[in-house]
Every structure is written in C-alpha cells, then in structure tokens.
Amino acid sequence: MITNTKPSSSYVHIPFCTQICYYCDFAKVYIKNQPVDAYLTSLLDEVEKSQITELKTLYIGGGTPTALSTKQLDYLLAGLTANLDLSKLHEFTVEANPGDLSDEKIKVLKKHHVNRVSLGVQTFDDKLLKKIGRSHTSQDVFDTIEKLRQNDFDNITIDLIYALPTQTMADVKKDVATLLNLNLPHVALYSLILENHTIFMNKMRRGRLDLPDEDLDFEMYNYIIDSLEAAGYDHYEISNFGKAGYQSAHNLMYWDNSEYYGFGAGASGYVNGIRYKNHGPIHHYLEATDKKVTQEVLTLNEQMEEELFLGLRKKSGVSLSRFSEKFDRSFESIYGDIADKLIQKQLLKLENDHIFMTRQGLMLGNDVFEAFILDED
Numbered sequence: 001m002i003t004n005t006k007p008s009s010s011y012v013h014i015p016f017c018t019q020i021c022y023y024c025d026f027a028k029v030y031i032k033n034q035p036v037d038a039y040l041t042s043l044l045d046e047v048e049k050s051q052i053t054e055l056k057t058l059y060i061g062g063g064t065p066t067a068l069s070t071k072q073l074d075y076l077l078a079g080l081t082a083n084l085d086l087s088k089l090h091e092f093t094v095e096a097n098p099g100d101l102s103d104e105k106i107k108v109l110k111k112h113h114v115n116r117v118s119l120g121v122q123t124f125d126d127k128l129l130k131k132i133g134r135s136h137t138s139q140d141v142f143d144t145i146e147k148l149r150q151n152d153f154d155n156i157t158i159d160l161i162y163a164l165p166t167q168t169m170a171d172v173k174k175d176v177a178t179l180l181n182l183n184l185p186h187v188a189l190y191s192l193i194l195e196n197h198t199i200f201m202n203k204m205r206r207g208r209l210d211l212p213d214e215d216l217d218f219e220m221y222n223y224i225i226d227s228l229e230a231a232g233y234d235h236y237e238i239s240n241f242g243k244a245g246y247q248s249a250h251n252l253m254y255w256d257n258s259e260y261y262g263f264g265a266g267a268s269g270y271v272n273g274i275r276y277k278n279h280g281p282i283h284h285y286l287e288a289t290d291k292k293v294t295q296e297v298l299t300l301n302e303q304m305e306e307e308l309f310l311g312l313r314k315k316s317g318v319s320l321s322r323f324s325e326k327f328d329r330s331f332e333s334i335y336g337d338i339a340d341k342l343i344q345k346q347l348l349k350l351e352n353d354h355i356f357m358t359r360q361g362l363m364l365g366n367d368v369f370e371a372f373i374l375d376e377d
C-alpha cells in the first residue's frame, strides 16, 4: 500500500546529552566537544530539502534538545518553523530535562510556538535518580513545572520509569502520589527495560543489579493504571495516560501507523510506504549527502503486522473497517483464527468494530504481538 499524500508529522532528533543515563540506549552522545553548530546546520538543510510547508505535529526529541544553548535552540526552532504554516501546526512538542530549562530557553520555546513540553523525570526519589545516572533532583522537576506554568505552558507531560533497581511498591506509591499532586494533563509510565550496551546491562551481567521480579512489576503496573484512572486520566495507550483533550496527537500518529518524516542523526521516518533510518554516528550524518542509511519497502504482511502491533498499543485498539479499507481484505480473513484464540485466552476483546487488548493482554503484550506475525510466502 503506497500513499501519495505527504505526511503531516515530523520527528526531529537532537542527539546530545549533558549526562549519560545508566539505562539509556537511545542514539545520543555526551555534548562536550561535539560539533553541535555544524549538526544543526546540516539538520536544517535536511529539513529544507523536504520542502515541508504544513504539519499537524512536530516533535523534537533526543538525546536532550534542551542541552543546546539558548542561541542554538533559537536557531533550531527558527529554522524548523521558517517555512511552516503555523496555523496548521496543532501540536509542537519539545523534550526537556528538568533543570535545563532556564527562563531564556522557555522564552525561546514560547517565541517559536512550542505548545507542549515533555520532561524526562523518571522518578521523584532523589536517591533513585542518582542510582540511574540522572543529574537532576525532584526539586528541579517542581521548579521547572512551576516556571513553565508561569510562562503559560499548561500542556506538560512527564516520563516516569518504574521497576527501577531496588524500587519497592511503597516507592512506586510515593511517586504516583507526587505525580497526582502535580495535576499534570499527561504522563507516560514505562517499566524499566534492560537494553544492550547500557551501564545497567553491564551491571546485570555482573550480578550487580537488584531489579523487582516480574510479579512485582505487574503489581506496580496494575497499581499505576488503577490510581491514574481513578484520578481521571484516560489510559489511552499501554504506557500513556492523558486528561480529556491532552492525548499526544504526535504519538497517536505513530500508533495509527501513519507516515511521518524523521530528521537528524539516527532518526527513523516512514514516507511513501518506505521505512527509512538516517546515519546514526554524528560524523557519518554530517558527511553523508543522502542522510538515509537504510530504506525498506514494507511487504503487505509487514504493513498489516505493523497496523496490529502499533494499533493494539491503544486502548481503542484496531478498527476492523479501517483495516479492510486500508489493505483491501478483511481482518477476519487474515487474522480471524489468531484473534479467536487470543479472545478465548482473554487477552483480546472484540467490541463493535474494534479489537483491543484486555488488562491481562496489556501485561503480556509481547505474547499478543508475536501471535500476529505472519509467515512470508
């Protein structure tokens, strides 16, 4: 299925950080001595070549976009918005680290129409923050949120991680209570995942990482869902919770399996039925004329799998009529038997036109996703 309409979302990657967190496997480098100005010039050049004039969502992530200086941030945001019809830009998110956002940087965000800030908080427990390699404190989080609110940023989301080393159920309850106290419109909560090539993975291999077991992880997840739903948050995606009107339009675009541009070192994009990835190492990215290092045209089976993997992350699940419209075949003819089995196991539910995961399905998400992998013939 090839679409001819231009994507209406862009992701922009800033691969610099002022700290390297122990759990992180994102494409990033320590900012000191990096060619940041040259990177920004090259990035804006890549964006300009795409001749984008309209976007509904724009998301700057990393790395840490706010690791840039005020001047660099100003240069980046001015360049990204120069040719855009801003009346069409519905959601403009910038990721930030608590403690990085000076008054000047907040003013730069405001000046360039950023209307959503995503803070990498991870936990409010100062001891745990140190243990996972973060350089901010819980007070930095409170101060940053206060400052953002004073500057009329009400659309603030934070990332939290649970099942951290040595974390107990009581610790999670404390984090949830602090979170609810802040009365934010949106939050994303992730269970810690050990990724290869991280400091945590090395520690784990040497038997020096005390992680909560799977049962406790489930208990924490259940507690988080129950508490946030009771407080009026809609659990609209496996890890995401939003108050009415504050679901992330950009992230929903991914889970709706829509196409988007990806700019910057290591960024991925999906345009005209082709999934691509840019050169990751910064010097490769700077030197390459064509920034894309891989381009893959997806087979029909892969497209249908992605529709399922991504769509089932949402509470609303996958629309069967949209599926048949998009792929010109019915969901039942491809996945009927598999779905029946998962419904019997109470991992999936079918209601009206939508198939979606039950709470049990959410806990065992990978088992559900695996069942939908089709044989290539």
Ligand code: SF4
Binding pocket: 016, 017, 018, 019, 020, 021, 024, 025, 026, 028, 062, 063, 064, 097, 120
């Ligand atoms: S978690 Fe964020 S701040 Fe920490 S190293 Fe990874 S990208 Fe940088």
